[in-house]
Amino acid sequence: MKKIKVLLFGSGAVGSFYAGKLSQGGASVSVVSRSDYDVVSNRGISIKSVLGDFHFNPERVLKSGADYNDNPDFIIVATKVLPEVNVYDIIKDSVTPESSIVLLQNGIDIEKPVAEKFSDNEIISALAFICVSRKEYGIIDHQDYGRIILGRYPGGKSEKTTILADLFKQSGLPVESTEDVIAARWRKLLWNAPFNPLSVICGGADTKELLGNPDVKKLCMEIMNEVLNLSIADGHPLDLSMISENIENTEKMTPYKTSMLLDYENRRPMEVEAILGNALKIADRLKISTIHLKTIYAILSLIDEKNLKSAD
């Protein structure tokens, strides 16, 4: 049987881990690397994982998508979602009519600009539930979780989605296919919208510190409620019970530093637009009141701006 061909853009922690898993699952996985090109092309990627350490040797390591010159079954985009990162420009030279474009990224409504540019390609949206970080170029540390949810965008079934899910399954990873991936994104935003921003805004707080303050816990729930209302108005309704479930599960978790807080502390740009800005655009369009989301968006935007200035 012909091997499934995968091309990864964005060899950060999340991208490297899941691409490595696809390789374990039997795919032929190539990687476009930039800052870490030398290291990855020489040594591949070492993944220290709670699910078992493994080494990921990409089929090919490229400096740009234009060098691929092949017909990839899946193009995986695992870059951060930032206004200055133009996915179209990054992947366009490698996309063929048969390529499915897999967006393995954070945020809500992040598929739309890519789907508009590649209107003839299938778009698959994927959400990673994982604690993973890149210690140095070519070395990934997978600390916890790992489940991935994926589905055709904007909805429905597809053969390619099943193929991708099966590759992950063969690697032993918990994977879930969904016919309503937009609902899955709202579901993830329910957690991300309060905890990621507040972890930064509250002076570098972990989940335990946030939920330990009764007023902040209430604020988290109010933000979640706004996300819930958005999901309902958007036609992908979450259930009210998810708010208390999310809070209770987070209270049981080992105190956790969000990825946004790690970005902030390392003076990297935060995904303010993907997580909050896009939600606010939907709120504007659907005329839903999201007073808390607006407030934390305003505060977080200024913090991000100042943080990046001080990194210059």
Next chain:
Amino acid sequence: MKKIKVLLFGSGAVGSFYAGKLSQGGASVSVVSRSDYDVVSNRGISIKSVLGDFHFNPERVLKSGADYNDNPDFIIVATKVLPEVNVYDIIKDSVTPESSIVLLQNGIDIEKPVAEKFSDNEIISALAFICVSRKEYGIIDHQDYGRIILGRYPGGKSEKTTILADLFKQSGLPVESTEDVIAARWRKLLWNAPFNPLSVICGGADTKELLGNPDVKKLCMEIMNEVLNLSIADGHPLDLSMISENIENTEKMTPYKTSMLLDYENRRPMEVEAILGNALKIADRLKISTIHLKTIYAILSLIDEKNLKSAD
């Protein structure tokens, strides 16, 4: 003529400056000092001021109010307003039936607990509009402004208020007497409620940075609007025009770091309760919606808690 006797509690920047001015105006001013007792009793207090440098030699420097053993016309309280600072305990041994208690402090509704404990004494409430800091024990740096507003609490005229205002006038300080000092406190809170907390919450931002972000500027105005609604419900109505005036004046100011931000950066407790907590209590009592004040209160409380822990 018998000299007016003044006893100051709290020889920080604000207290020292205004007590020094009263001394210049002709009063006999004694000071209760604690951490800075040795320095102040040996050298007095040097005040480097944009209005002209001067030296303030207190009549007496005491370690506690119990050592005063006299009949003070005015007891000035210039301590910070913090839950752990009990004004009653601090001043009780020096209060006589003739003493007027002057609260030269930040915040809203901060007079009530003192007025309840000293129900037979006149309470004078005073607001300082000043940029002043203590460089080291006994050395005060007055950078800008200096106006003081004072009035009998909860309202009306009084002879003692006039005497106090006259002493300040004689020192050359801009002073304003008011028969509605509660309105004056709302007026000051209109500025303090957005700018003090947001300067800390937004990652250490000065007034120019805050107002330079359109979303944060809008948030400032929304917070001001909540304060305005509170002032109306409380029977001391501010005028809507004050919001845009305040914003415009602040935009014209030299970029300014708030006192709350200075406290935060120096890991000192912030006046979260005096400025936000008390406003929220009034909002609860009067059933006024103050969603933004609640949000910044929650965030700021957690920041304060973490800041003080890290200072231990």
